[in-house]
Amino acid sequence: MTDVMQVKQAGVEDATPQSTGKRHRSRSSVILLAIAMTLVTALAAIWIIPMLFALTTSFKSPTEIAFSGFSLLPANWVAENYLALFDGVSTYPVMRWFGNSLVMSTGHAVLMVVVVSIAGYGYTRMRFPGRDVLFFVLLAVSLFPSVVNLIPLYKVVQTLGWVNSPWAMIVPGVATAANIFLVRSFMSGIPREMDEAARIDGAGDFTIFMRIILPMIRPILIVIFLFAFTGSWNDFLWPTIVFNDISNMPITAGLQLLQNLFGDYTALGQLMASAVIAMIPTTALFLVAQRYFVSSLNLTAGLKG
Amino acid sequence: MKATLRALPFIGPHLVIFAIFALIPTVYGFYIAFTRWNIIGEPTWVGFDNFQQILFEPESPFYSQFRSGLANTLIFVGIAVPLLIVVPLLLALAIGGINDRGANIFQGVFYIPGLISVSAGALAWSLMFNRDFGFINNVFGTDISFTTTQPWAWVTIFTLTVWAGIGGNLIIYRSAIANVPEQLREAAQLDGAGSVRQFFAVVLPSIRFPLLYTLVMTTALSFNVYGQPVMMTEGGPAGTTTVLMMDIRDLAFGDGPAIAGIAAAMSVMLGLVLMAISAIQFRVMFRSSDD
Structure with a gap:
């Protein structure tokens, strides 16, 4: 985390990797490059095929799968698997899970951004007794692996009456201190003179936070939102523990139940349609916000990109 | 005092969530590794018994389970x-x-x-x-x-x-x-x-x-x-x-009565490995920031 603190906000906005492609190349390195490209392209194909195969299978009718066996593309492209999911006539409430996941992941990401940004302000811009001790405690506790608190966390959530409730997915993850470190290091790059000037003009902490700090830490908050959303959407172990009521599950936990359907070949199309639907939101987020994902990975690895 | 009151609206929400969902469960996680507990009732203190079973007692079913899982x-x-x-x-x-x-x-x-x-x-x-x-x-x-x-x-x-x-x-x-x-x-x-x-x-x-x-x-x-x-x-x-x-x-x-004490002892063992790894991580990162 020390690296994170030292890399100031410069890293986030403009951290797209630069290619060093324009340099003199020897003949042997051209051949090497050609071999490398062939292998990379082959590997990229392997990476895409499972998604593509899931997609094409999701457009095959149950009868086609059962009677024609294996084929890469459907003989007839049909939407009936998706329609069955939308109409809720499938064995499992996949669209309901999808909606649950949207509510939980959005709720979690929004709460995370709000809580973490104001806490980051508190720890960097305000002076109060015990501040540094408190921050040290956050740091120390966050060093303990989450596997140790898994079982008691269930007990806590159960005591609050949150078993089978969206709150079990929205709130507990916000306890992490990692994002506060991130915001804190980002804020320390903003000149204090700006708050001082506003304070002289009679602005209080709330106004300074809303008017001055918030607009400037936007990039890091976007990063935190994206990772909180995708992290929550893809969380697997925790929701399989806190949800036993099928209709309240998020989709990631729900899909585990679908694994049983592999025995029934007529269900394969619906099975793949469900998987495809579960893949859409996070993939779409990446496509619109690729540079934020890239720059934040570099930031946490201590690289300026 | 006034300064603390002013800071509370900012750091308070996170502190409450942190205490309930990180601090308490982490402390409790170590504690129940030394107990017999079914998650529903009160844990009973058993000292190092759980660790003894998973680490040193071949006749215990949890010994072989831990071995093969590890x-x-x-x-x-x-x-x-x-x-x-x-x-x-x-x-x-x-x-x-x-x-x-x-x-x-x-x-x-x-x-x-x-x-x-x-x-x-x-x-x-x-x-x-x-x-x-x-x-x-x-x-x-x-x-x-x-x-x-x-x-x-x-x-x-x-x-x-x-x-x-x-x-x-x-x-x-x-x-x-x-x-x-x-x-x-x-x-x-x-x-x-x-x-x-x-x-x-x-x-x-x-x-x-x-x-x-x-x-x-x-x-x-x-x-x-x-x-x-x-x-x-x-x-x-x-x-x-x-x-x-x-x-x-x-x-x-899982299905059947919870054996949370043993599970917690296994968690602590896995946690120790992970803590050793993060200790290495910290050393590496402090060194890299001096670089």
Whole structure:
């Protein structure tokens, strides 16, 4: 985390990797490059095929799968698997899970951004007794692996009456201190003179936070939102523990139940349609916000990109 | 006092959530490792009994369960970690040679599976490996029951793991390699160093800190492996892919009465390994920031 603190906000906005492609190349390195490209392209194909195969299978009718066996593309492209999911006539409430996941992941990401940004302000811009001790405690506790608190966390959530409730997915993850470190290091790059000037003009902490700090830490908050959303959407172990009521599950936990359907070949199309639907939101987020994902990975690895 | 009251609206919400969902459960997690507990009632203190059982009592059923869970986890870590480092490193080198636009497309292709949930990705790969309708058996003309025979069961788990796991490291390595000073490479080139020589003499030493960082992070993540074996093999065949997290989950939250004390003791053992790893991580990062 020390690296994170030292890399100031410069890293986030403009951290797209630069290619060093324009340099003199020897003949042997051209051949090497050609071999490398062939292998990379082959590997990229392997990476895409499972998604593509899931997609094409999701457009095959149950009868086609059962009677024609294996084929890469459907003989007839049909939407009936998706329609069955939308109409809720499938064995499992996949669209309901999808909606649950949207509510939980959005709720979690929004709460995370709000809580973490104001806490980051508190720890960097305000002076109060015990501040540094408190921050040290956050740091120390966050060093303990989450596997140790898994079982008691269930007990806590159960005591609050949150078993089978969206709150079990929205709130507990916000306890992490990692994002506060991130915001804190980002804020320390903003000149204090700006708050001082506003304070002289009679602005209080709330106004300074809303008017001055918030607009400037936007990039890091976007990063935190994206990772909180995708992290929550893809969380697997925790929701399989806190949800036993099928209709309240998020989709990631729900899909585990679908694994049983592999025995029934007529269900394969619906099975793949469900998987495809579960893949859409996070993939779409990446496509619109690729540079934020890239720059934040570099930031946490201590690289300026 | 006034200063604290002013700060409370800002740090208070996080502190409350932190206390309830991080501090208390962490302390309690260590405590219940020394108790017999069924999650519903009150825990009874049993001292080191749980640790004694899983570590030193061959006649206890939890002894063999812990052993095999740990052994399978170590197999996973031992194979997955080198793959998750070497494959993205080679890819980063390869796509570093082409223009930005092309490289970004490749990077996206390799990164996106990391944003797909383990259960959705596993369903897609389960179809790929499906005995009758699967891509692999049909394209290669084989008839292998991948998920129920070894070593194929492990192969399916590592396939899913590498497919979903290389993206982050790839992005980090690509940036790190792009940051290697051009003069260093040119100097090596003038000295007559070929591409391979340049890699070991110039590139590798220059990216050692991001490399160490990813090694530590990847190792810690791999010790926590759970979703891939659950989804691909359900721990089979005959428990040979049942990893420690699956044992912990089953003991604490499986069917039948919860054996949370034993599960917590196993968690603490796994936690100790992870803490040792994060201690290394801290050393590495403090050193890298002095660099």
